[in-house]
Amino acid sequence: MHGQMEMKDMEAYTLTRADGTVRFHGGTESLFRRLNRDELKVLYKLVQERFEDHSLEEKELILWGDLRMMFDPDKQDKIWKNQESWNVLRWKLYENSGVHSVFLIDTPIEINMLVKTKYPLKKEIPEKMINLKLQAEEESTMAFELIKFTRSQIEKQ
Template sequence: MKFVKKVTEEEATEYEKEKEEHRLSLKIIFGDDSKVNYEPLSRRFPIVKWEYKLLGNVDTKDMYVYKLTRANGSSSYHGDMQAFLRRLDRQDLNDLYRLVQERFQDHPLEGHDLLLWGDLRMLFDPDEKNELWMNQLDWKLLKWKLHENYGVHTLFMDGTPMEINMLVEKKYSLIKELLEKVLNL
């Protein structure tokens, strides 16, 4: 049995009045230039843990990767800094840097974790007194790439498997000759 409440005329007019007040309180803005982020919610979960682990044996060679775990329990695997830059966004890089900093303060890093720490520190906290920046005349620049989605420049060097990643909004101590090479490429 269904019960139907009879609405009095007074209740109906009060409801219409409230509805009109709510409608008037909404502010509609036309031509807003702000961007809407259509990124799926699954990417919104912050990185909460990272570990360097053996993925498996490929062609009689052990394959090690970084495993990143998100707050929702999902995980992803990345081989090196370039894999991070291809698959992560800027907030993910910030989360990873924060985690590595926290672990570095508690106990010393070694092996590939030390390499990750060095790459992230170079990216976020450049130090012009660092030996890397002091020896720029020895660099042979092969190519240069800009990752636009999170603002990272990558310089690829010859002779060593060296890549230098730099955030766009930070100031790095590049010498004039190297800047000319970058611009020429």
């Protein structure tokens, strides 16, 4: 995926590929369902390049922040330091992109993470994720591997 990214409003993304094809996405959940991991990496690179050259609008900063948190997590970031306030609602896997998300109660915030990537999670969060059970479109090797990986994070802490 080469091309450009444009956001019309907070919940809609338009991705134009180098070949001129256009895809519309209704938000990050739609992006994670449709893009594969390599396409997400390219999108992150495009957003980083745009961030260096332009001041970003609020909606662009949200996407940049979500991608940065997934690909380059900083344990000093405020989101990771405030985990004790996370009230986890559900845990979902987007197999195509290799992303899993934790959705929080009473907030629009979702924590998006790459499968097989270690994040600075406190022990209570992976425990809550396992207790909620992973939502996936179908049983798969990736889903089982993610559950196994998450359990191993609990045991290591």
